[in-house]
Amino acid sequence: MLTADTIAQLQSRALASLAGVSDAASLEAFRIEFIGASGSFKTIMANLKDVPKEHKPAIGAALNQSKAAVEAAFEEKKQSLGAAASPVKDLIDVTEPGRIETQAVGRSHVLSRVRADLCEVFARMGFAVAESHELEDDDHNFVKLNIPPEHPARDPQDNFYVDRPGDVSKPRMLRSQTSTVQVRVMEAAVAKGGGKLREPIRVVAPGRVYRPDAVDATHSFMFHQIEGLYVDRGVTLVDLKTTLLQFAKAYFGADAEIRLRPSFFPFTEPSAELDMLIQLRPDQPPRWIELGGCGMVDPAVFAACGIDSEEWTGFAFGFGIERLAMGKYAIPDIRLLFENDLRFLAKI
Numbered sequence: 001m002l003t004a005d006t007i008a009q010l011q012s013r014a015l016a017s018l019a020g021v022s023d024a025a026s027l028e029a030f031r032i033e034f035i036g037a038s039g040s041f042k043t044i045m046a047n048l049k050d051v052p053k054e055h056k057p058a059i060g061a062a063l064n065q066s067k068a069a070v071e072a073a074f075e076e077k078k079q080s081l082g083a084a085a086s087p088v089k090d091l092i093d094v095t096e097p098g099r100i101e102t103q104a105v106g107r108s109h110v111l112s113r114v115r116a117d118l119c120e121v122f123a124r125m126g127f128a129v130a131e132s133h134e135l136e137d138d139d140h141n142f143v144k145l146n147i148p149p150e151h152p153a154r155d156p157q158d159n160f161y162v163d164r165p166g167d168v169s170k171p172r173m174l175r176s177q178t179s180t181v182q183v184r185v186m187e188a189a190v191a192k193g194g195g196k197l198r199e200p201i202r203v204v205a206p207g208r209v210y211r212p213d214a215v216d217a218t219h220s221f222m223f224h225q226i227e228g229l230y231v232d233r234g235v236t237l238v239d240l241k242t243t244l245l246q247f248a249k250a251y252f253g254a255d256a257e258i259r260l261r262p263s264f265f266p267f268t269e270p271s272a273e274l275d276m277l278i279q280l281r282p283d284q285p286p287r288w289i290e291l292g293g294c295g296m297v298d299p300a301v302f303a304a305c306g307i308d309s310e311e312w313t314g315f316a317f318g319f320g321i322e323r324l325a326m327g328k329y330a331i332p333d334i335r336l337l338f339e340n341d342l343r344f345l346a347k348i
C-alpha cells in the first residue's frame with residue numbers, strides 16, 4: 001500500500017544513493033534505478049490506483065514533490081560532476097570519417113582529361129600549347145593552307161559559313177580543322193621577328209572543329225583535333241616519324257607501334273596518314289587505328305606565311321582527339337562523348 005511513509009523512505013534512499021555518486025557511470029546507474037522510465041518512482045506511481053479515493057490527492061502530491069526533489073538533486077549532481085558526467089552520446093566525435101559514399105565527387109570530362117594528357121605528353125617533348133579562334137576566315141582555313149578555290153573541301157555545303165562566300169571579301173566560318181592554328185602561329189612568329197622567322201616553332205594546338213556531317217557512331221558535326229607543328233633548320237621525315245613513335249609509346253604504352261601510309265594533303269608534301277597498333281583489351285589482338293594526317297610542311301604554306309623554305313623546314317600533324325580517346329578507353333561510339341550520360345561517364 002502506497003503511503004506518505006513509503007514515499008519518504010524512497011526519497012531518502014534515493015538521496016543517500018545519490019550522495020555516493022562520484023562519476024558519470026554511477027550517475028547514469030542512479031538515473032536508471034530511480035528516475036528513469038522504469039525506475040522506482042515510476043513503479044510506485046502505478047500503486048496510486050489502489051490508494052483510497054479520499055487520500056489520493058494528498059498521496060499524489062507527495063509523490064510528485066518527492067520525485068521533483070530527487071530530480072533536482074540529480075541535476076545538481078550532474079552539474080557538479082561537470083563535463084565528465086555528460087553521457088558520451090552527447091559528444092561530437094571529430095575523428096569519425098564522413099559518409100563519402102553518399103557524396104557525388106565530380107571530375108573532368110574524359111575529353112578534357114585526354115586533351116590535357118596529350119598536351120602533357122607533347123610538353124615533355126618540348127611542344128608549347130597554342131590556341132586560336134574557332135571563328136575563322138577562308139584565308140586561314142583554306143587559302144594559306146594551299147587549298148585551292150576549286151578544292152571539294154571548300155564547298156559551302158561542307159562547311160559552316162557565317163557569311164555567304166562571295167558576298168564579303170573575307171567570309172567567316174567555323175573552322176573545319178585546327179590546321180588554321182599552324183598559319184596563325186607562323187604569321188605571329190614572323191610578325192614578332194619583324195617580317196622574318198628568327199627562331200624555331202614547336203607547338204601543339206588542341207581545339208574544337210566543325211563540319212556539317214551527319215551524326216553516327218564515328219562522326220559528329222563538332223569534334224576536337226590536336227594539331228602539331230615543328231619548324232626548324234634541317235627538320236626531316238625521320239624527325240616526324242620519331243616524334244610520332246615517341247608520342248605513341250608515351251600515350252598508349254611501350255608496346256605501341258605506328259605505321260605511316262602515303263596520302264595527300266594540300267598543306268604537306270609528302271603527306272601520310274598515321275595508324276597506331278593498339279591493344280585495347282588483353283583478350284583481343286592489337287588493331288590498327290587511324291588517328292589522322294601528317295607530313296612535311298609544303299613550301300607553298302611557308303611562302304603564304306612569309307617563311308623562307310630554303311632556310312626552314314618543318315613537319316605538321318593533326319589527330320582527332322575523340323579517335324584517341326576512343327582508342328585509349330575502348331569507347332565504341334563517339335556520341336557517348338557528347339551525351340553527358342553519367343552512367344557512361346562515371347565508368348571512364
Ligand code: DAH
Nearest residue numbers: 177179293294295316317318
Ligand atoms: N587538317 C587535316 C584534317 O582535318 C589533318 C591534317 C593532315 C593535319 C595533315 C596536318 C597534316 O597538320 O599535316 O583532316
